[in-house]
Every structure is written in C-alpha cells, then in structure tokens.
Amino acid sequence: MNPVSAALITKSLDGLSMRLDVTAANIANANSRTYRPSLVTFEQSLRVAATRGIDAINVVRPRVEAMPAARFGDEPRIDLDLDTAAATAGRYSALIEMLGREMEIARTAIRGGQQ
Structure with missing residues (x-):
C-alpha cells in the first residue's frame, strides 16, 4: 500500500471512530433537555x-461541531443518529477489511508466495 493511501485510511478510521463516539453520546443524551447534539x-x-x-494528511483532525438547530422543533431525532451510526460502522468495517487484505498481500510477498 502506498504511504498516501495508508495515511488516508488511518485518518479516516480516526474520524469515523470519533463519529461513532459522538453519535453514541447523542443517542445516550437524547432525553436531556440541556444536551445539544454534535x-x-x-x-x-x-x-x-x-x-x-502525507504531511497535509497528518495534520487533519476531525472536528466536533454542534448540530444546527432543527428546522421543525427541538425533539431529538434518534432515527437519524441510528442511521449515522449504521453508515459510519459500515465505512469503518470496509476500511478495516481493506487493511486486512493489504496485510495479507504483504504476508504472502514476505513468505515468497507460500501460505
């Protein structure tokens, strides 16, 4: 795997992991009147x-931002948070699978093509 791809995947995993944490907090605090989803x-x-x-990739940091005010009332939208969680988990899983395949290729190359 080329270094730029590896850096992009690593940063993506960091961002997706943070998104899962923030989404979980949104769901856990949905009934709190003073909680503002992020x-x-x-x-x-x-x-x-x-x-x-690579240098530019390495300085990228995920940002946590307050969600914009709801257009139709202040009620929590757990359905949207659950959708975000599912989509994020799917992306995270796909990146992990891609890394696993790259590692398997590297192992095969190191072993000279033998299993």
Whole structure:
C-alpha cells in the first residue's frame, strides 16, 4: 500500500471512530433537555489534504461541531443518529477489511508466495 493511501485510511478510521463516539453520546443524551447534539466533520478537510500529500494528511483532525438547530422543533431525532451510526460502522468495517487484505498481500510477498 502506498504511504498516501495508508495515511488516508488511518485518518479516516480516526474520524469515523470519533463519529461513532459522538453519535453514541447523542443517542445516550437524547432525553436531556440541556444536551445539544454534535456531529463530527473531517471528510472535506481530508479530501483537500489528499491532494497535498502525507504531511497535509497528518495534520487533519476531525472536528466536533454542534448540530444546527432543527428546522421543525427541538425533539431529538434518534432515527437519524441510528442511521449515522449504521453508515459510519459500515465505512469503518470496509476500511478495516481493506487493511486486512493489504496485510495479507504483504504476508504472502514476505513468505515468497507460500501460505
């Protein structure tokens, strides 16, 4: 795996992990009147950094931001948080699987093609 791809995957996993944590907090605190739900952003920053190389990728940090006010009332939208959690878990799983395949290729190369 080339170094840029490895750095992108690592940063993506960091951002997705933080998003899962924040989404879990949103769900856990949905009934708290004073709690303000949050979201995690990092994809756009990572996309821009990818064009600039590894050093730019390494300085990208996921950001936790307050969610914008709801357009139709203040009631919590657990359904949206659950959707976010499912989508995030799917992306995280796909990246882990990709890393596993890359490691298997490296192991095979190190062993000279023998299992």
